[in-house]
Amino acid sequence: MVIFRVTENINIKTTDGTLVSYVKLKNPSNLLNDTLYITTYEDFQNLKQVFTQISEKYQAKVIVEKRVRTLEYFPKELGIQNKNEFLNITNSKKLLNTKIKDYSDNLDYVSLFLDNNQVFLEDEIKNSLKQDIKLAIIGNVGFDIGEMIASCTAIRILYEELKKKFKTVKIELFLNSSDNKQFTRDRQIFSNQYFISNVSALSISVKKLFNYDYFIDTSLVTKQAYYKELNYVDAWLYKFGIDFTKITEHRKYNTLDLSKYKPSKSLVEKFEELKLKGKILLFHPYSADVKRSIPKEIASKIVKELLNKLNDYVIVSALNIDGINDDAFVSVSNYSKSFLDFAYIVSNVNNIITVDTSTYHISDVFFIPTIVLFTNENPLKRIKNYNYVKAVVVNDKSKNLSFFKFDENSLVLNRFESWQNIKIDKIIKLLD
Incomplete structure (x- = not known):
């Protein structure tokens, strides 16, 4: 994830007409702030590009992630963690810019420096005493239709695994939106899944993220080695901290609810x-x-x-x-x-x-x-x-x-x- 502020107020409209509003930082001393924003690395790069096309006065300034993560009651990250992503990427780009060749703009190389070690969901939630939880998934879970349909299967399995521990589970998804020309389509795919409560546009404010008990950060997952080696469902299960080898094949079916859709x-x-x-x-x-x-x-x-x-x-x-x-x-x-x-x-x-x-x-x-x-x-x-x-x-x-x-x-x-x-x-x- 990337945490940032903007230098000027601005609204950005998604393809379905949704307005994503950015407001200049208010009360800088308060990090639990609705004018500090969180998005994925990919979406942040797109947002900076959008700002550049409008005017130089619109800029996005990165906030040190550690300062926000250490706040009391900051929600817990599930799955493979992506701590201090922007700092890690900045440092890795320096290593990738050699005298022979500059590899720093290639995200496939950059992703090699990110954590991809296996974790286990049951260990991350075992000490929770809550019965009702809310989970925010930050970023796109795949970028083309096939990837997203398969990732929905993994999210459904994640939902089922969480339901074994908690009485109610609400999963809300925040999609990349800054330069996502397929935002309307992407939203349709995920909105028609019973296990996803709501689909919104990034960015999300730091203050809003505190309404959730857990979050999953999808930044650069599709660039990771495991995503390229495994099929889409197993790759996302691996990211979520679920041992895909223990999930039976009959649970890995795709779903799509068309009951709310009205064909012409x-x-x-x-x-x-x-x-x-x-x-x-x-x-x-x-x-x-x-x-x-x-x-x-x-x-x-x-x-x-x-x-x-x-x-x-x-x-x-x-x-x-x-x-x-x-x-x-x-x-x-x-x-x-x-x-x-x-x-x-x-x-x-x-x-x-x-x-x-x-x-x-x-x-x-x-x-x-x-x-x-x-x-x-x-x-x-x-x-x-x-x-x-x-x-x-x-x-x-x-x-x-x-x-x-x-x-x-x-x-x-x-x-x-x-x-x-x-x-x-x-x-x-x-x-x-």
Whole structure:
């Protein structure tokens, strides 16, 4: 965590219209203060950038964390602790700036200096005499949809473990917001979980944090070695101080509550219409990462082959796929306007073929048989707990003809060869 003050009053609006207000420090001698703020390291860096873009008079000044942590009744940190983070990072950056090369801006290197030693939740809470507790999670628990859905599984298990000790448990989440263009989406994901009481925007004031009994700081967790070695659920359990090897596999299922979500009338009617035509297959060929995506012309070719071989299916896509003129193919991209819209679409299909995106994390929630076409990632790690997901590995056979350290498409040979060799019959057999 980073504790700081601002030099001028300012409001920052999140993507859903939430105002995060920062007020110039009042009563500096009082550290239990509603004008001293706490956020994650990532969010603090974004906030400074926002201030720079507005005016030089807006600045964020770091407060020595130890001064605040030593206050009486400061809430206890659960899981792997992140004490004096800003000071530790500042010192580690000095070590990473060598005469040969400056590594200090690379957070992967910086994170090597942070604590990642295993701790145990039961030891941290065993002496508490309270029956009712409030826990604040400070920062994003993952940054893309798949990560966040999987992290929700870990938070649910954390909730269940805390319930063994306490009568009531309230978990509130404070998301990075300073330059989070996906704040609305992120909030939707976590707000639709029964074990999370409230989702708000960072920063949080020091005074407000004192309303909680415990907190968890997620700063730079996604840069840690354990996060890269373990699957997402186990990595977050490790962070929370829960021995993931002792959590049975049947507890590691994904959850998403759509009971509060109201799909549009047109979306409901569209799927009622599609279900009358036969079984529904969702085809999701594109990812935000081009290396995980099926090339457009090959995606069209795959759809045509699926249409030819799956006569009892209607094929739908929430993405635009060009070159398809068949009544058995339906684009539902106009209906997929939010994360919850897409989750509703996934929940209403019979089968899915997708590249490595959040789609298969969502499909696991609704027990939808899914084939995932993986390229670079380790599929066994990614789908470890998913009983309804099967993997097809598409090995990248591309060769870079350039000796320079940049990716120039014109200098890459055979980039799409593996996609061209995809065997649709094999995929259909896996679906069966």
